[in-house]
Amino acid sequence: MKLNNTKWFTEIGEKTGIAFSLAIEKKLHEETTPYQHIDIYQTKTFGRLMVIDGYIMLSDRDNFLYHEMMSHIPLFTHPNPKRILIIGGGDCGTLREVLKHPQIESAVQVEIDERVTRLAEEYFPSLCDNNHDPRAYFYFEDGIRFVAQAPNNSMDIIIIDSTDPIGPAEGLFQAPFYTHCRRLLSTEGILVQQSESPLIHQPLIKSIHEEMKKAGFLETRTLTYPQCVYPSGWWSLTLAGKDLSQFRKVDAQSKTFSTHYYNADIHQAALALPEFLRCLHPE
Amino acid sequence: MKLNNTKWFTEIGEKTGIAFSLAIEKKLHEETTPYQHIDIYQTKTFGRLMVIDGYIMLSDRDNFLYHEMMSHIPLFTHPNPKRILIIGGGDCGTLREVLKHPQIESAVQVEIDERVTRLAEEYFPSLCDNNHDPRAYFYFEDGIRFVAQAPNNSMDIIIIDSTDPIGPAEGLFQAPFYTHCRRLLSTEGILVQQSESPLIHQPLIKSIHEEMKKAGFLETRTLTYPQCVYPSGWWSLTLAGKDLSQFRKVDAQSKTFSTHYYNADIHQAALALPEFLRCLHPE
Secondary structure, three states: OEEOOEEEEEEEEOOOOEEEEEEEEEEEEEEEOOOOEEEEEEEOOOOEEEEEOOEEEEEOOOHHHHHHHHHHHHHHHOOOOOEEEEEEOOOOHHHHHHOOOOOOOEEEEEOOOHHHHHHHHHHOHHHHOOOOOOOEEEEOOOHHHHHHHOOOOOEEEEEEEOOOOOHHHHHHHOHHHHHHHHHHEEEEEEEEEEOOOOOOOHHHHHHHHHHHHHOOOOEEEEEEEEOOOOHHHEEEEEEEEOOOOOOOHHHHHOOOOOOOOOOHHHHHHHOOOOHHHHHHOOO | OEEOOEEEEEEEEOOOOEEEEEEEEEEEEEEEOOOOEEEEEEEOOOOEEEEEOOEEEEEOOOHHHHHHHHHHHHHHHOOOOOEEEEEEOOOOHHHHHHOOOOOOOEEEEEOOOHHHHHHHHHHOHHHHOOOOOOOEEEEOOOHHHHHHHOOOOOEEEEEEEOOOOOHHHHHHHOHHHHHHHHHHEEEEEEEEEEOOOOOOOHHHHHHHHHHHHHOOOOEEEEEEEEOOOOHHHEEEEEEEEOOOOOOOHHHHHOOOOOOOOOOHHHHHHHOOOOHHHHHHOOO
């Protein structure tokens, strides 16, 4: 597409009525894998950009928001996380953040499409900084099958770092999958699911809460944060667990690693629910 | 522009490398005033849309975020606000929110372009719900001149609800104007300025703090909130005053009017600064 002689990549949301474009210098790569079509662009102002089936996955410039929130929120909520499972997350950015926590013993990443990870290594090398950490384990297979076969009580945190709930990722937003997640988790275990836009996907967020409750999780909680390249620029994650009121605040305040967005104040702030979302947590 | 047979309005940011589009049903109105060109569209999913000189001003669907934050944040920060001045704000949405506070004695709106207000009355009538409140006063003139001529100590809060700092609004982001604002404000007075995107306008936000300090304000503080239709989907406001650590929390918790985004939790949450913005408030 051309707007004013600049070349743009545009993500078109026919249903949302929103389209979002980034100015492009050139396309660096494209391929069709057994699962999806992947494009990688060099943008003018957002660094590199990965697009899957026409939907923006991440940019160099703003992926820190998503990756830091998806990892540090559950990790500083859980009292003593040691064993982390990431479903999806093929770009390795969530894995990188998880492994910044020194007490982690293992971080298992289960991505269905190995090509996402290989392309991240080539085009987003900084996201893969911790791929050679001996605590990192990679499986390239279906997350739903992996979870169905994994032993009870084998994980402290499960991070569902998935694409949108259409096509292959649909099952990742439903009670049968969440029930297996609960079985895998230890008593204090926490599940976190990327849960789309608070502004435009409220019915989905409500359904995620319901499905998590059906799966037996006692508490569920939605947190929000900005995410420029996703529809509406405002995104959310939803936690499920036994007791989500915990927060290792002192540990977050004295964390030994650097972040670009996350800090203890941001953690608490992200928990504040706008008036129009109070329905998620009837008091 | 056409993308996939849908008609879209697109705001093109050549400098930011971002373009944002909304699907359009039809154009409802356009005119060139002595100050600017105004378009009004019916969108498919965001209600009505006002565009000035090609830049999105507001949509029915998400203007509540901006208007609630620009008004309730300073009004619940000030210990006893009675006299409010709004510079710009021609769509009357900020005025509507301000007048929800029962203790307000007068709210003066100084908009340079009367046509913005007349079009808001016609196309965004709900924003103008409080235009006939006897506490509302309208002046259609240059805000900089108005402030230069206004008497000392005549206002408790000044809300600068302006367009971007290019063209006519540029002077609204500079120390000479802020100095007049300070002169107008009572001792406990608070100035609030819309201060663009935390992600893409950091140098401007830093400069606003510096200009406010030059004008003699002792404290300055930036707060952030989502705003789908503005570049990056993440926006900010910057407060200036003598003591910004105040917050009438109990009053905010027991407010007598409804809001869609703002509440006491959101107020405190909006004050949390991401790591990359900590430079604004060196400790």
